Amino acid sequence: MSSSSTTADDILRCARSLIIKGGYNSFSYADISDVVGIRKASIHHHFPAKSDLVRAVVAQYRQEAAAALTALESHIPDPHEQLRAYVGYWETCISDASHPFCVCALLAGEIPVLPEDVVVEVRAHFRQLSDWLTAAFERGAAEGSVKLTGTARETAETFMATVHGAMLSARAYGNAAAFGAVTAPLLNRMTA
Amino acid sequence: MSSSSTTADDILRCARSLIIKGGYNSFSYADISDVVGIRKASIHHHFPAKSDLVRAVVAQYRQEAAAALTALESHIPDPHEQLRAYVGYWETCISDASHPFCVCALLAGEIPVLPEDVVVEVRAHFRQLSDWLTAAFERGAAEGSVKLTGTARETAETFMATVHGAMLSARAYGNAAAFGAVTAPLLNRMTA
């Protein structure tokens, strides 16, 4: 259970990037089999059903996101700069095409056709991110470095939605710069 | 070509609502066959390949959207109220669950796995909507009823992204009210 089993990690990594490409129904165990260099049946050994695999991908993603947001909080004291760093992270991911979409934002669009346990994880990610953003806006407003529109929660929800919509626009236009074009006014407006 | 062929329309309508549910790869000709009450092979008579069908769905959707936006423009003179009406339209669609997602916003997320001709249509919708919003913001700013953040184009792109992200949030939370919670601050902030 410690570390040796890199195969399960390889499968998770591969599944993640396939999900980012086109969601739950856009990939199969055969696709993973090709990339990881393992037989289809062996994937079922690690993740009995497809829903198990995708749930594991989202759970791992959420854990990493939580850790990254906590790290960001401890490295950057100013809430305004934290929000900028969050957006900057995605700007980098999109422009180098390494990880050009939030796993949960993509899966959220497919929720009506997703297995229930995956839906639960996706929903939890939205709550988690909204909570973090709300806290940042609250501190920022208290310190006077950030301007709210409505409550901190409302401002955070609007902020999150805009970032997700910006990912969609970048894909639609086939142009990574579209992400920055959307988020730059968002960040500017944030300043009191 | 005139009107008699309602079957093709039935197929288009059905395909549209299936796409709204979960995107390109979440439905099959068999699903449509069940709903429309026609054999799979007969669907192929109207739309030889799946990409033809989906391209037609998006093309029809774009045409309807263009007509609706034009109508909205002629009925509501004030640009600020036009933008409010646009958001209100989606708020209604989402709360009565009749049509709870923009076809093109959903497909945009899946672009890397979509047939090229569908991608072209989706991209065209984003341009079309962005143009309409930009024009509204330009007029609104000129008349003083709307406040810009950056250029009219930038403001429009941010506005569009926020509305799309709000659809995603409503799905993720499983709560139609989440759409309004995101868009209310968006509309309030718009006021000079």
Next chain:
DNA sequence: GTTCGTCTACCAACTGGTAGGTAGCTTGTC
């Protein structure tokens, strides 16, 4: 008498998933 819409009957490829076997490692016991 040809065009149109639908049908039945196929198809190969792929889907997620299962059954059963095997090689290698670890563990407990004599």
Next chain:
DNA sequence: GACAAGCTACCTACCAGTTGGTAGACGAAC
């Protein structure tokens, strides 16, 4: 130190059901 037992990770071989798509026949309508 030998050896059986159990476990893990992988394999081949298979499954039924579904996928998008085709061929060709039929009746109705213009």
